[in-house]
Each structure stands twice: as C-alpha cells, then as structure tokens.
Amino acid sequence: MTIARTPRLDDVAARAGVSAATVSRFLNTPDVVKDATAERIREAIAATGYVPNMTAGALATNRSRLIAALVPDIAQSIFNDTVEAMIDELAADGNSVVLALTGADNRRLDREISVALGRRVDAIILTGIVSDPDARARLRSQGTTVIETWGLPDDPIDVSIGFSHRQAGEEMARFLRGRGYRRPHLVVPRSTRSERRASGFTERWVRDGGEAPTRLDVNVPSHFGQGRFSFRALADLPERPDVVVCGSDWIAQGLIVEAQAAGIRVPDQVAVTGFGNLRLAGDMRPTITTVDVDGGRIAREVIRVLRARAAGERVETRIDVGFRIIARESA
C-alpha cells in the first residue's frame, strides 16, 4: 500500500501517463495541451484529489499572487468597504489578500512592511497616509508595486489613488458658509487625514472672513460613543456653535443621538456634518450631511493599476477619485 501523502504534480502525471511538465501546462496554459491528454489529466486530478501547491508555484515563477493590504484596523473602519471590494476583485483574478493591521498610528507599519516584503507579495496596498519618511524610503527602494489609497501625497511612493483631504476640508467650509453658518466647531480624530481636512477647513474658513473655528480632538478609531462625548463637550465652549463638523459619520451619528436625548433639535439648534457617507448617514434621522468618497471606485482603480502593472504597462502615479459633499437634513 502506498503511503498516504498529499498528491503532487508527479502523482497526477504518472497516473495520466504524461510528464509533470505537461500537467503543469494543463494547469496554467490549458490550450497548449491536446484535448485527449487534457482529458486524461483531468481524470487523474479528480482521482488523486490533487490541489496544486501554490507555494512551489510562487517560488518557481517569482510571483506569489499575494497582495498585502495594510490598514489601521478593521473593527470600525471607513476603509472596510474599499478593502472588501478589493478582496473580491482580487479573488476573481486568482490573487489572495493578506490583511495586516498597522494600528491607529501606524505603529506596526514597519514590521508589517517587512513581513509583506518577506512574503514577496506582488503588491502592497497602503490605506491612509504613511508619513514616516523611513518607511517611505524603504518601500521606494524595493521593486514592489505599492499603492497608497485614500490620500493623494505630493510625492507618491509609487502609485497613489485617492483624493485631497485638504481640499475636502476647504470645500466643506465653503459649503457651510454658503448655507449661512457662522460658528463651526470641528471634532477631529487624531489621524493625519482628519488633520488635513481640519486645516483645509480652517484656512478656507478664515480666508473667507470667518473666525477661526473651535475644535476638539478625539482618539481614533472614531466611533459612536465619541459623538456623544463630543456633544457633551460642547457645553465647555464659550458659545454654542451653530454647526459641528465631525471627522466621521459615526461621530456625527452619536452626536445627533446625544443632542436629541438632551432635547436639542438637529439641525435647528445645532447642525451636524459627518464624513464618509456611510450607509447609516443616509438612514439616520435626520439624514446626515456628509462627504462621499467612492470606496468602490478606489478599489476598482487599484485593480486596474495592478492589472496594468502585471501586463507591463505604465500607469499614472496619482489618480484622483475626488469626493462629493452630500447635502442632507442635518446641516
């Protein structure tokens, strides 16, 4: 009796009466093998229960079909839709995604970059903004494709797909000013992205003749509870703002719920805006005015870039997917 062990290409080949090379070709470039041979191989594969060892394949081809996605977190993340869409698309192409968590402040970024490099991933997808110059230099020096998403750095490591956070902040300032608000208050998660939006907002607001907005910084990841907290913190301000600009839809949602519980009407007594246009923003009562970013579009662009690279084509290095302010009931 033969020892039970997981079958290899050889086993299939032997059974089909061909060489391993032919089986390999059958698997990777089916049209070069003759129909009759293919049929025998198919039968042999079924009989042996053979599952190709992608590790060996990766070593031989120097192509892992592994894509690393580095994200701060997934428990409550605005990137989840994008990541989900990416995983789906990539899976359809025969790639797998190894998901690595870098932590809110990218503390584990360096380590995860090393791991990704060690696994010889075909590409590294960064989410958020990597500000550490060492990490940037390190990535640049490798040949690997690296795609920065959700931001649009002046000097991308390789390819970047996103939008200008600063500009989104400015646009929101313009929008609210146009609606007649006069005393905005910012609730700003401590992340580079949020900070950029906040400073974009502030600069534009002031340039347009407004007083510098008040602000509250909150920890990331942002969540519903912080919205409640942020509402209560409004009491500490010298004057109640007429609109609170929140760094995320979750914060906006929490703030609205807490305001209502306190008997304050939104937007009549205080208006609120969010960021992200999560599904809940449209479902909340009142519906939340927010900034829409097309995460699915980002995912699609990522795929497009990856395919182009695989085909050896050149690709743009900065792809702006833009954003839109969605005016709803809350502001």
Next chain:
Amino acid sequence: MTIARTPRLDDVAARAGVSAATVSRFLNTPDVVKDATAERIREAIAATGYVPNMTAGALATNRSRLIAALVPDIAQSIFNDTVEAMIDELAADGNSVVLALTGADNRRLDREISVALGRRVDAIILTGIVSDPDARARLRSQGTTVIETWGLPDDPIDVSIGFSHRQAGEEMARFLRGRGYRRPHLVVPRSTRSERRASGFTERWVRDGGEAPTRLDVNVPSHFGQGRFSFRALADLPERPDVVVCGSDWIAQGLIVEAQAAGIRVPDQVAVTGFGNLRLAGDMRPTITTVDVDGGRIAREVIRVLRARAAGERVETRIDVGFRIIARESA
C-alpha cells in the same frame, strides 16, 4: 558592476564568509550560532538589505505560516472584532492572515477553501456556520487544522469555538418573559445563526406558555437601515408588539432611532433588544439590552488551539465560550 537583484541567503553568506546554512540557522535558531559569527552575519544582512524569502522557506519546511480566515464579509460584520484580534495575535507569532470573503450565504465558500488549500495554509478559520455537507466533508478529508468559530456544531469538522445560538435565543426568551413582556416580535436576518437563535427563542417562548411570536426576515448583512425599515413594518402587524427582538445591535439601533423619530418612546411603548453587544449598544440612547459574545475570547482560544496544534498537543474539539445577556435600558 554586479547586477542589482534582490539579495539571497547566498549573498549574505558570501559577505559574512560563512555558508548559507549558517545564515539560515542564524535566522531561525540564533542560539546555535557563535556570537562572533552572528555579528558578522548581522552586518552582512544590514549591508545587503536582505529580506528572507518566506516562500522558499515555506516550501522547504512545508509550513506556510499563513492562516486563512474565511468570513462572510467585513463591511459590517459582528466578526470584525474577533478577526482583528486574531490577526493581531497571529502577527505577533510570525503568522499572516489571508482574509477571504465567502459572501453572505457562503456562495464562494468552496472556491475559497480550494484557494486556502492550494496555498497550503497552516489552518483555516471559518466564521459562522458552514452547513454545506460537501464542504464539510472536503475539509475533513484534508489534514489541515480547521477551526469553526462563533458556532458550536454537534459534529465539528475539526475544532469549534463558539456558543450555542439556539441556547442564546432560549435565554433571551426566558429573560424577556421574566421582565413581563408578552408580545415579542422577531427581526431575523437570513443567516443560519440568526435562524437558530430565532427558533430557540420561539420554542422556549411557546413552551413557557406564550403565543408564537410574530417575525420579519431581513437580508444580511444587517445594518442600521434595516432597523428603520423593521420599525415601519411593525405597522402591518395586527397588534403592536411590546418588545422587538433584533438579530443585531445595528438593527436595534436603527429601529430605536426610527421609533423616536415617530414619537414612540423606547422602551415605554416598545422595548427593543439587540445582539452582539457592539460598542454602540452601550452608547446608544437608550442603551441597548443585548447579548454579549466575547469575540476577543474566541480569538484567544483560536490562538491557543493553533499553538497547541503546532506543539503537537491534543486539543478539545468543542470549546464553549458562552454568552451573556446584558440588561440595559431598551428592554
């Protein structure tokens, strides 16, 4: 001039004046190499910028240090905390997680199982309940460690870590009956897990002398908007329920918001319960009565099992992490 190419073990070895084997040992079992040698190797690694090729390592050791996590989705999933905790823990052990999405109804499960097997992952972690007998048989026949989480099947594929959904339903029935509610209405996401809780609830409720609860089925993944929808659907019932048992905290939250918008007080006019004890459940106004499942504990047990397996120890096949009903304001 030497051709630039990514450095290999050989390159480091040559530079350090030792054999590749020694460098390999330095990397994997540092204490067996002499200090002076180690120092030279360290220097050589730094000088060459060498990053070990884990693909080659995996092939040689037949150990990929890759764990596949198959989840229905991540956009809005009650499993996210568990997955996040697992990824963190595994990363600390030098493992990486390849995340695969199986879709709400496990439609892509088969394909993802094949991919995981092909990548020769060290373990497959399933989330939710895999009811397809073919998939179960297929997994069982492989030697791979497979861990089913968030459920507790009678006959685990290999190891299962979770709790009894049926029992959670029963417990909720008991709890609400004890609080004096009489006309429960169930909002049930179309997933095996939710269905088990619902039938556990119903059976217990009836056994205890209640009338069979009314119910509404909603699609997965469940979200805030469905809660709003579910509230409006209450109008179609012959009689308004006194408590709505929701399949998730998100649904509960949406339902509460919509009820309040309609001027209905929670819990006075209608009580609400959720499931999952997400952070927002404690933050919502009113706070939401729900069922707590310790996702972090599940993650820790997964790690423990994986380590035990790696060490060649035997492990239990069913690990019950239980659940707790968290009584709050909403019911």
Next chain:
DNA sequence: CGGTGATGTGCAAGCGCTTGCAAGATTGTT
C-alpha cells in the same frame, strides 16, 4: 513523397531556503 511549419510533449535546470549528517573546532576532564 519529401519538405515545411505548426503543434504537443519531455528533459532538466532552476526558484531560495531548510536540515540530517558528518566533520572540524573547542572546552573540560583526568
């Protein structure tokens, strides 16, 4: 019917690392 180009397959040399075995270097012992 020999020549030609296309088509299908096999041979064998890798891909970059790990590890059993054995030999050389060191240390301690008597």
Next chain:
DNA sequence: AACAATCTTGCAAGCGCTTGCACATCACCG
C-alpha cells in the same frame, strides 16, 4: 597531554513547481 563531550559549521539533498530548449509528430503542400 590525551581523550571525550559539546559546539559550530559545511555539504548536499531535497521541498513541488515552471519553463527554455529540443525533439517527435502530424497535417499540409507542391
């Protein structure tokens, strides 16, 4: 100072697949 025990290291044979090159077939043509 000779010998045993312990450390360190190198050799070389894989791990399971891919692919350039060469060869064998075969259909087709003049």
